[in-house]
Amino acid sequence: MEAKTTMFKKMRFLIRVLGLLIFWSGFAFAETPVFTTQLTPYSMQKFDDEIALIYKNKVSNPGVSTNQNMVAVARYFLNRPFLLFALGEGEQGAYDQAPLYRTDAFDCETFILTVLALSQSNSLESFRKRILALNYENNQPNFFERNHFTATQWLPNNQKKGFVKDITTKIYPKATRVSAKVNLSAWFETLPSDRIQMIKPISASAAEALFTELKKSAPKNKITSGSITFIPRKIILSSKGPQILKKIPDGSIIQFVEKFPKTTKFSSSPYYLGHFSISFHQNGELWLLESSLIDGKVIAIPAKKYIGGWMGARGITVLAPS
Numbered sequence: 001m002e003a004k005t006t007m008f009k010k011m012r013f014l015i016r017v018l019g020l021l022i023f024w025s026g027f028a029f030a031e032t033p034v035f036t037t038q039l040t041p042y043s044m045q046k047f048d049d050e051i052a053l054i055y056k057n058k059v060s061n062p063g064v065s066t067n068q069n070m071v072a073v074a075r076y077f078l079n080r081p082f083l084l085f086a087l088g089e090g091e092q093g094a095y096d097q098a099p100l101y102r103t104d105a106f107d108c109e110t111f112i113l114t115v116l117a118l119s120q121s122n123s124l125e126s127f128r129k130r131i132l133a134l135n136y137e138n139n140q141p142n143f144f145e146r147n148h149f150t151a152t153q154w155l156p157n158n159q160k161k162g163f164v165k166d167i168t169t170k171i172y173p174k175a176t177r178v179s180a181k182v183n184l185s186a187w188f189e190t191l192p193s194d195r196i197q198m199i200k201p202i203s204a205s206a207a208e209a210l211f212t213e214l215k216k217s218a219p220k221n222k223i224t225s226g227s228i229t230f231i232p233r234k235i236i237l238s239s240k241g242p243q244i245l246k247k248i249p250d251g252s253i254i255q256f257v258e259k260f261p262k263t264t265k266f267s268s269s270p271y272y273l274g275h276f277s278i279s280f281h282q283n284g285e286l287w288l289l290e291s292s293l294i295d296g297k298v299i300a301i302p303a304k305k306y307i308g309g310w311m312g313a314r315g316i317t318v319l320a321p322s
Contacts (some may be wrong), residue, residue, distance in 0.1 A: 002194040034208040036196040037085075041100055044090075050103045053126050062122045066321045067251025074278045074289040077103075080189035083293050087198055089141040095214050096143055096197045101131045110149070111291035111298060112253055112276040113316070116321055119251075120163065134158060144219055148187070150255060150273035151180040152224035155319075164253065164319045169227045171247045171318050176232055178271050181225045186266035188218035210232045229269055230257045230315035236307055245286040245303055252279045253319040254288060254303075260310055273317060279303070 054060055059076045060069045083105035086100030106114060117131035133139045136146055137299050147154035158164050166177045193211045202210070236244060238250060248254070256275040260267055277290035286303040 002149060016308050020227060032111060034193040034204065034211050036198050036202060036207045036210065037194045037297045038201050039197050039199050041199070042101060042102065042104070046305055047101060047103045048124055051101075051118070051127055055123060060118045060121070065118055065251070067249055070115055070251035070253075070278055070321055071280045071289070073115045073118045074111075074280075074298075075222060075300075076302065077106070077115070077298050078289070079290070081105040082293055082296045082298075083107060084293070085112070085195070085197065086247060087135065089143055089146075091199060093141065094143060095210065096195070097199045098197050100135075100141055101128070106298065107293070108276045108291045109154075112278065115162070116179060116253070119321060130163075133161060134163060135291060143214075144188075144217070148184070149182050151228050151271075152182045152226040152273065152274075155255075155273065156226045162322050166317065167252070167320045168231060168316075172231045172235065172244050173257045173293040175229050176315065177229045178227070178269070180228050180271065180273075181223065181267060182269070182272075183266045184224055185218060185220055189215065191215075196286065213302060228257055228273060228317060230317045233317040236304070236316065241304065246281075246284075248279050248318055250280045251321065253277075253317050253321065254279050254315040255319065256310070257314040257317060260312060266291040271314060275313075279304075279318075 009318040033085055054073065054076065054094055077113045079104065081104070084107050085096070085108045086098060086102060086105055086107050087100065088096030091097055101114060101117070102110075103114070106204050113131060113134050117134055118129050121130045123129040129139075132141060134147075134154075136142065137288050139155065147157055155164070155166070159166065173261070180311045193207065196207070231244060235241065255273045257271050258274040258278075260268055275290070277288035280287050280289065280300075287300050288303050288306055289298065289300050291303075307316070
């Protein structure tokens with residue numbers, strides 16, 4: 001029975017990953033069945049208790065720098081499970097009832113959000129305010145106001161708020177700079193129905209009605225834009241690489257630049273900011289702390305090994321937390 005349950009979970013995970021690939025490409029199958037994702041039950045009290053302990057035990061310590069806290073908090077979460085689409089708008093969410101914050105599992109972006117919010121706060125109350133401010137343009141939980149795209153929403157919005165600063169050119173003055181533009185309205189149209197995450201099971205007809213409502217309620221003609229400044233992968237893997245990586249401060253946020261599939265319908269820009277990680281140095285080498293889909297958990301890995309093994313990565317952006 002346990003083996004069957006494990007197999008079912010793996011199959012469901014593969015289906016979710018396939019759905020993610022479909023939504024990135026903007027491709028939709030005709031007459032695709034409408035179904036939503038039922039969430040595993042969660043306890044906000046459990047998350048609150050752990051966050052309180054993180055502050056009580058000074059894992060996040062107001063007496064040290066934010067960068068130091070970033071590394072300490074990220075290490076605290078080592079081996080926590082990977083979970084795709086880990087955060088949502090909470091129990092009252094209209095379309096995504098995943099928790100507003102959590103400590104038990106993360107995807108790569110929600111790992112960074114959680115670590116950054118914990119590192120920039122000193123209490124449960126201030127953490128709650130900060131993670132909402134980091135994740136939503138107007139600081140209030142709303143699926144349509146969430147920072148869904150890093151280069152055109154998350155990064156520019158959080159730079160304006162003073163939460164992060166792009167220091168890529170400080171690390172490598174000859175960094176490449178490209179524009180980024182996303183048609184959010186077109187992107188909402190590409191969303192598969194299983195991006196709707198609900199706590200309680202709903203009928204097929206209710207799922208279809210909710211999916212239709214999401215599409216109708218999505219903002220119209222909403223275009224977001226920004227820019228991406230990055231150190232090309234070929235430079236990092238060249239003889240200049242070790243000196244460049246050495247200049248990256250501990251506790252920096254490293255974002256990986258990737259290329260949109262050619263079939264993407266919601267962006268005319270070739271590049272986007274995908275994977276997130278946090279930097280630290282160990283034995284003279286730069287390492288990354290990340291929530292890894294491949295490993296299924298939060299891991300630490302040498303940066304050069306990771307970048308060298310990822311052929312799809314075009315380069316990295318380096319951000320400093322405030």
